[in-house]
Amino acid sequence: xxxxxxxxxxxxxxxxxxxxxxKLRARGLKSRIHHKGKRGxxxxxxxxxxxxxxxxxxxxxxHVFGAQISDMSGTLVPTSxxxxxxxxxGMKNLAYNMRRLAQLRRINRCPA
Numbered sequence: 001x002x003x004x005x006x007x008x009x010x011x012x013x014x015x016x017x018x019x020x021x022x023k024l025r026a027r028g029l030k031s032r033i034h035h036k037g038k039r040g041x042x043x044x045x046x047x048x049x050x051x052x053x054x055x056x057x058x059x060x061x062x063h064v065f066g067a068q069i070s071d072m073s074g075t076l077v078p079t080s081x082x083x084x085x086x087x088x089x090g091m092k093n094l095a096y097n098m099r100r101l102a103q104l105r106r107i108n109r110c111p112a
Contacts (some may be wrong), residue, residue: 009031032057
């Protein structure tokens with residue numbers, strides 16, 4: 001994406017593959033994709049520690065999606081056009097941000 005200055009890519013372990021890792025390196029991006037254990041071969045202590053560090057960032061993002069899925073009528077956006085879908089998604093984001101601001105003000109993390 002133009003204007004994206006990030007150097008790392010965070011993702012679910014389902015996206016980890018040698019092909020993805022090679023593509024990221026070719027673009028000069030650091031892979032922050034979680035590791036996944038396999039049947040009979042659990043993650044090492046180093047892999048678990050690495051995932052814990054990565055999860056701190058991922059949790060912030062996942063919280064937003066989880067709230068929108070569970071509290072705001074799921075992931076489907078039943079509309080007849082892309083413009084309406086963008087508007088509905090924008091309204092969901094606005095509603096989430098307003099609700100989050102009210103929560104932060106209640107617990108005094110955000111000034112009035």
